[in-house]
Amino acid sequence: MSPDDSSVRTLSCPACGGMIAMRAAGYTVTLACEYCGTLIDATNPDARIITRYHEVQASLAIPLGTRGTLRGVEWEAIGWLQRSDGWVSWEEYLLFNPYAGYCWLIAQNGQWSLGTMLTAAPQRDGSDQIAASRRFSPFYSGNTARVTRVAGEFYWRVKVGEEVRATDYVRPGFMLSLEQDDQEKNWTISEWLSGREIRAAFDVDPPPTWLPGMTPLAHQPSPYARRIKGWWPIAALSFVALLLLLILLGGTMQPQSFSLSATPDGPAVSQTFGPIRLPLGRQAMTVEAVTPNVEQGWVDIDVSFVDRKTQDSYDAYAINERYSGRDSDGYWSEGDRSQTLKVASLPAGTYDLVVDVKAHHWSSSGSFSYDSAGGAYKADGLPPVEIVLTVARGARFASNFWLAVLMILVPPLLMLVLHIVFENARLAQKDGSPADADDWLQGIRSP
Amino acid sequence: MQSVACPTCGAEVSFRSPALPVRVCDYCRTLVVRTSQSAQAMGETAVLPFDISPIQIGTEGRCFDQGFQIVGRVRWAWDDGAWNEWLMLLADGSHAWLGEAMGQFMALREVELTGSLAQVIRRLMNDTPVKPGESGNIAGHAYEVADIRTVRCIGCEGELPFTAPAGWEALSVDFRNRDGRCASFQKDAHGPSLYVGQYVTLASLQPRNLRALPGWSLHPHVA
Incomplete structure (x- = not known):
């Protein structure tokens, strides 16, 4: 050459x-x-x-x-x-x-x-x-x-x-x-x-x-910084998908309303409503129990879905209560007049809703009279408490939703921990001041 | 363009610019100096050693906001290396230097050593030693001395503004500043001179007619 x-x-x-x-x-x-x-x-x-x-x-x-x-x-x-x-x-x-x-x-x-x-x-x-x-x-x-x-x-x-x-x-x-x-x-x-x-x-x-x-x-x-950043869109998408699922599939259908009343400190009332027909193989039921006029007292509400054929019973229980008064701070009130009960996994069938309620009045003073007809004491002049039950198929189980959200968050949290371990190992070699949260964040922020 | 016969070998030697009175004969390497009437031989330059610079005489491009053509080169050496100073003939008839060292390029123009000069320059002119890291203002910008070397010319080619005989020695001081500007001070037996300019990339010169180097394809950014 x-x-x-x-x-x-x-x-x-x-x-x-x-x-x-x-x-x-x-x-x-x-x-x-x-x-x-x-x-x-x-x-x-x-x-x-x-x-x-x-x-x-x-x-x-x-x-x-x-x-x-x-x-x-x-x-x-x-x-x-x-x-x-x-x-x-x-x-x-x-x-x-x-x-x-x-x-x-x-x-x-x-x-x-x-x-x-x-x-x-x-x-x-x-x-x-x-x-x-x-x-x-x-x-x-x-x-x-x-x-x-x-x-x-x-x-x-x-x-x-x-x-x-x-x-x-x-x-x-x-x-x-x-x-x-x-x-x-x-x-x-x-x-x-x-x-x-x-x-x-x-x-x-x-x-x-x-x-x-x-x-x-x-x-x-940090190999995790980019992955953490890359995870957020996935997490956001999963979150939106979950919300959509919740809205589309978690809604309630075919509400039926029943009402009954009970006298405060009067006798327990038991009533059966029905029929409630459940067509699907399995379904969750939502019962909304509202007591619009309970005052200075509480109502125990037991509901049971009883299968007419098998006599299987699916139970739920609520207490609705309301107290109010006036003190140096002015008017106060506490308690909930409305409860939502959920019963999961009812098989298909025809059901009766058996409701047992007992209303109570809470008072340190008050006049009572014996109700000979009812065979019990009752508070004078107190109106009966209305109980309205709305039964619907389907239910939103928020706990499941939060469990899913947690699972979406597990990978980025795990990566965040690994990121911090990586950055600490990297910054441990540095001359001078030890690593702090700012250093970890800088690792995520800058490309 | 003026052409004369080489006083040594008789080959035609052409001068492109009135400002460049010196030309190295391409055939016999005689330094030909043009005077008003004739041409005079001023000795012979050494054969330039092989190097793989991407620049050659005839390379064109843009620098100092105008077109240029490379018309000459001086190669300098010091104890630990050598570098090229390519002479750019600019479109306005003036000239500037394209320094090429360690794969980096510096575009430099001579400035007059008049007016209020930085102390470090005055000390260099008075042969007082200076050290790397000393700072001073040159043409309105702050510079730091990057290195100080005694250099000698080991060869030249093409057209030049001065004779560059082999073995010509000078003191060369390089300055750098924070923005990529650079300056160079030179002092030899004839006196001091000062050049200022900046680091440039080959691509930023938009070069044409680069030297083709066997085994290498033209860099995609400059081709």
Whole structure:
């Protein structure tokens, strides 16, 4: 191949003789032999050795020379660094495209980020930094990042052992890093890449799914934040569907009304109404018991649906009561003159409604007379209490409804708990103040 | 356009702009300086080493709100690397520089070193050392010194506003500001000069006639 047919220049390593490629001629300053690791000065026409190594190079997740398309740009991996801050180590691939320049792929704990150098310095706002109109909060400060291994080519004089002071600012999904030494200050924004995105570009192992107990990256977005947000429309739709079901199917039909009366403190009254015909295999019944004129007293109401054929009985019970008076605060009243009873699952059949009522009057003073006809005392001058029963097929069981609502809420609540566990694990690494609810919320709010 | 015969090899050497009196002969790499009547050879430049810059002489585009054409290049090197300064001939006849380093581009125009200058510039003019991080106002904007280097010219091509002999040394100080503006101060044996401008992306230049690089398709954003 004649030199002009290719953008790649090859040379033999002055240390081991291996043929090594130079893919960014003119930009590249340092070349690290991919076979023995020897550092070569690429600005010197004789390819002078800077530091001689005899080290078998690591096998890289992305072999140098591999190309991949990320965000619409074809990149070639030309350099690789391993760096460490004493606690954790990570790898950085230098990506190159002659028309697009350079960017970085950073790999740590199997997670990948795309780093771009900033040409404009961020704006400081309190302890935060604003870069590319995004706000970043402080995360790590004053770490020293040291180059531990190197392969391929770089546009600066890279050295094993080279150190920079690093300060990192974070927002979910992004990290803003300042790296400085005595000569230079460089700002980089790295964006976390989803497993799908990195694998579509370069054939790397899928990033591990986060599980409680694992340490996420400082800028790794909570996997639950998006799911929680995605759940709300589903929850809202389910809620509307439930309401519709309740309205359409939970309505009552064919109301029948019966009334009877009972004298306060008079004898119990028992009466049978019917027939009530129930056509469906199973149905719920609603009985609305109203006592419009009960006053200073209560009425015990027992209702039973009795199947004429089988004599099976389905019972319900209500107390309607009403007390009122006047005190220093003025008029008061309490008690309910109306109750709704529900009886579930009546089989088809013809029923009688058997009603037993007893009205009571509550009074510390009052005159009673013996009613010879009724054989009991009765309160003088008290009118009989009217009881109106309205029986209808069907019933709304609100408890079922709330149970369903709870079940809709369980997944997002579970995800919220996992989200908080994730954010706590992420923020536990932060230098300075511990995590609080604001941090959890920020994780959900920002994309 | 004015054409003269190369004083060394006799090949035709053409000058496009009266403001650009220097031309590197495409054949023998002689630095040809045009005078009012004739052309004079001012030495020979080194062969430019192979690089894979996407820019070439003849690349056109838009910068400083007008069209430009690349007519020349100076390549500079310092201890730890090298970069290109491409000369843009602008539609209004003036010229500007397109600096290309580490895959990033800076569009810079020379400004006069007159009027009230920032202290940091005055100190640079007086050969007083400055440090990265020092700040000062240049042409109405706040800048910070990004780096200070001694640089040397390692070659040139095309048309130039000055002779650029190989081995020519200068002090080069780069300034950056918060909005992506940049400035560059240079001082050599002939005196100081100051350039201001901003970082640009290749795409924002709407370039045409970029250099085709074997094995690479034109970047979709700039093609």
